[in-house]
Amino acid sequence: MNRRAFLKTAGAVAALGAVPSMGRAQTKEVKLGYILPVTGPLAFEAQLSLNGLQLAVDEINNAGGIKALGGANLALLPGDTQNKVELGNSEATRLIDRGISALIGPFSSLVAYSVRQVTEKNKTPFTLLAAVADNLTEGGLRYVFRVQPNGKAMSTLTMHNMIEMAKAANTPIKRVAMMHEDGNFGTTMGNHVEAFAGKLGYALVQRIPYSLKSPDFTAELSKVKASKPDLLVISGYYGDSKIIAETASKLRIGVHALVGLANAAYSNPKFIADNRELTDQLFDGNYWHNPQSARAKAVFAAYERRFNSPLTSHGVQAYTVIGVLKDALERAGSTDREKLRDALSKTNLADHILPQDAIKFDDTGENANASPALLQVQNGRPVVVSPARFAEAKPVFPVPKWHG
Amino acid sequence: MTADLLLQAVVSGLLLGGVYGLVASGLSLIFGVLRIINFAHGAVMMLAMYTTYWLFTLLKVDPYLSILVTGPAFFMLGVVIQRLVIEPNRLAAEHNQLMLTLGLALFLENLALVLWQGDFRTVRPSYASASFVVGEALVEVPRLVACGGAIVMALALFVFLRLTDVGKAIRALSEEPEGAMLMGIDVGRIRAVAFGIGSGCVAVAGALVTPFFYIAPDVGDSFNIMAFVVVVLGGMGNFVGALLGGFIVGAAESLGATLLPGSLKQLVVFALFVLVLLFRPAGLFGGGRGR
Numbered sequence: 001m002n003r004r005a006f007l008k009t010a011g012a013v014a015a016l017g018a019v020p021s022m023g024r025a026q027t028k029e030v031k032l033g034y035i036l037p038v039t040g041p042l043a044f045e046a047q048l049s050l051n052g053l054q055l056a057v058d059e060i061n062n063a064g065g066i067k068a069l070g071g072a073n074l075a076l077l078p079g080d081t082q083n084k085v086e087l088g089n090s091e092a093t094r095l096i097d098r099g100i101s102a103l104i105g106p107f108s109s110l111v112a113y114s115v116r117q118v119t120e121k122n123k124t125p126f127t128l129l130a131a132v133a134d135n136l137t138e139g140g141l142r143y144v145f146r147v148q149p150n151g152k153a154m155s156t157l158t159m160h161n162m163i164e165m166a167k168a169a170n171t172p173i174k175r176v177a178m179m180h181e182d183g184n185f186g187t188t189m190g191n192h193v194e195a196f197a198g199k200l201g202y203a204l205v206q207r208i209p210y211s212l213k214s215p216d217f218t219a220e221l222s223k224v225k226a227s228k229p230d231l232l233v234i235s236g237y238y239g240d241s242k243i244i245a246e247t248a249s250k251l252r253i254g255v256h257a258l259v260g261l262a263n264a265a266y267s268n269p270k271f272i273a274d275n276r277e278l279t280d281q282l283f284d285g286n287y288w289h290n291p292q293s294a295r296a297k298a299v300f301a302a303y304e305r306r307f308n309s310p311l312t313s314h315g316v317q318a319y320t321v322i323g324v325l326k327d328a329l330e331r332a333g334s335t336d337r338e339k340l341r342d343a344l345s346k347t348n349l350a351d352h353i354l355p356q357d358a359i360k361f362d363d364t365g366e367n368a369n370a371s372p373a374l375l376q377v378q379n380g381r382p383v384v385v386s387p388a389r390f391a392e393a394k395p396v397f398p399v400p401k402w403h404g
Numbered sequence: 405m406t407a408d409l410l411l412q413a414v415v416s417g418l419l420l421g422g423v424y425g426l427v428a429s430g431l432s433l434i435f436g437v438l439r440i441i442n443f444a445h446g447a448v449m450m451l452a453m454y455t456t457y458w459l460f461t462l463l464k465v466d467p468y469l470s471i472l473v474t475g476p477a478f479f480m481l482g483v484v485i486q487r488l489v490i491e492p493n494r495l496a497a498e499h500n501q502l503m504l505t506l507g508l509a510l511f512l513e514n515l516a517l518v519l520w521q522g523d524f525r526t527v528r529p530s531y532a533s534a535s536f537v538v539g540e541a542l543v544e545v546p547r548l549v550a551c552g553g554a555i556v557m558a559l560a561l562f563v564f565l566r567l568t569d570v571g572k573a574i575r576a577l578s579e580e581p582e583g584a585m586l587m588g589i590d591v592g593r594i595r596a597v598a599f600g601i602g603s604g605c606v607a608v609a610g611a612l613v614t615p616f617f618y619i620a621p622d623v624g625d626s627f628n629i630m631a632f633v634v635v636v637l638g639g640m641g642n643f644v645g646a647l648l649g650g651f652i653v654g655a656a657e658s659l660g661a662t663l664l665p666g667s668l669k670q671l672v673v674f675a676l677f678v679l680v681l682l683f684r685p686a687g688l689f690g691g692g693r694g695r
Binding site: 039040041042043044045046047182207208209210211213214215216217218219220222223226238239242243246247249250251270271274275277278 | 666
């Protein structure tokens with residue numbers, strides 16, 4: 001094929017491609033923008049969120065779209081942050097310019113902190129995904145909403161669940177050590193675990209922030225071991241959490257339990273499948289679904305069929321955010337950002353798959369009933385062991401193997 | 405602070421330091437001969453780790469045995485990269501060459517992301533969790549093997565550079581490029597070989613860490629940043645200095661973690677980096693002589 005023939009063909013293909021998209025523009029659609037770090041260091045986790053978004057959007061579209069808008073379909077407009085603040089801002093602006101009704105994302109709290117100023121200025125509802133830092137809803141913002149527990153709810157409720165569980169097992173937790181990655185996420189968790197020590201009745205005997213890129217944690221964990229804690233709490237991402245658990249096991253760390261706090265690995269099915277022996281009886285306080293919910297089971301099955309991998313908490317959060325937006329769109333009856341914002345603020349959604357009561361937003365945009373689940377890996381599967389009304393199994397505590 | 409903790413810190417720091425040293429040896433060799441700072445070094449390591457992973461997963465090849473494949477294969481890959489990408493830009497301004505290797509690194513990382521997604525992978529041979537205790541210090545067998553392997557590899561490189569004609573040519577080129585050319589050394593070929601050896605070294609390091617590490621597209625960064633510090637510490641272009649520098653950085657990092665609160669251990673390493681640049685810019689052991 002010579003150059004001219006190629007250009008002709010390419011032109012024809014492009015023209016063909018344009019026809020259906022023009023056709024689509026006439027049927028009404030609701031544009032939802034997402035910004036996620038789909039490339040860069042958090043690409044793996046971001047993909048899990050994206051899968052959840054896509055599953056929910058397709059489910060809604062296949063069931064007839066947004067009924068209050070004449071069956072309008074939801075359309076997801078992509079944005080890639082590469083986990084960088086500048087890109088988060090520019091991608092958010094670009095998507096807002098393209099007429100999205102709401103923005104979803106952006107995974108990292110640091111990026112979220114900056115992007116929320118863009119959404120506030122442009123009066124665009126911004127439903128946070130995975131970003132846990134407490135300060136994201138501070139400052140009298142009108143357009144930021146967060147479904148998942150923030151850092152404070154996540155850490156204090158998880159510690160509360162652990163302490164109560166330990167009491168019930170007649171092995172009270174008095175000394176706690178914590179290791180967390182030194183970014184905004186880990187530091188937020190660390191601050192709460194430290195701040196709530198007095199209230200929950202334990203002493204934080206070691207607190208070790210660490211860099212995600214560090215290839216070895218033997219020295220840190222030796223320090224932890226020497227401080228003789230009853231519990232080791234770990235807030236981290238995937239690779240670092242893996243090495244920490246492995247090294248803790250080899251050092252015979254001597255705690256009653258290892259518990260992840262919003263940990264990206266310890267209740268992650270892939271991590272568990274790859275490290276069966278290591279992960280057995282690990283605890284993790286995390287975003288989760290309600291295992292007692294029939295709808296949750298159906299969503300899990302649908303996800304597994306489509307993506308050939310198990311649904312994770314990132315996917316559950318993303319799936320839920322779309323559900324919340326859909327509910328608000330139905331009530332708003334409009335794609336107008338201001339109307340959608342008002343509808344979101346009046347959310348009272350009981351039909352969801354989270355381990356909590358109805359989703360409602362308080363004045364700051366936080367989900368007032370947000371709650372993490374306490375999980376434990378049993379027989380190669382993370383199961384909910386607390387709070388009791390959502391529990392599907394009894395916890396194994398203290399965990400014998402850490403005393404080796 | 406007990407003696408046990410310090411002993412543990414030194415032991416685990418030195419074990420990792422050997423790997424830093426091997427990664428840095430390759431980087432240092434490339435710098436010495438080609439006078440470029442190779443930002444793609446970590447990305448090459450990442451590719452080698454994926455190769456190790458696939459050999460283990462698909463063909464059940466032991467990670468250590470796979471070095472026999474990855475070493476030579478990545479030597480060849482290095483030669484090809486040098487010929488196709490680096491050599492044509494050899495006379496370009498230095499900042500362009502920096503951008504070139506940085507671009508290459510980004511390209512390789514994103515290629516890995518496309519090919520294998522951001523998914524974390526692990527290789528778990530039967531000995532992955534083997535460990536023993538010396539005194540009160542824990543020694544993990546895979547880390548010990550990695551350190552030993554790195555030392556052997558670095559020594560082999562040293563002997564190669566001392567005793568073989570190609571090795572001598574590499575040193576000559578590193579020491580005195582124009583003189584080497586006047587002596588009839590095929591400098592183009594030697595540059596390619598040097599880049600190949602550097603890539604081979606980092607590939608071996610990649611295979612050695614795979615049993616105790618994880619594999620992801622950006623995994624090379626952890627080692628690459630340290631390798632830069634090590635190269636500066638050991639003296640640019642000084643291969644033995646790179647190995648010794650690796651041990652120093654590994655131990656400093658680990659002792660920093662023991663003695664200082666929180667994530668200051670990285671600070672120790674980078675403070676060392678700045679101090680050496682300020683007061684011993686040629687490195688602790690002198691640089692650029694191809695020693």
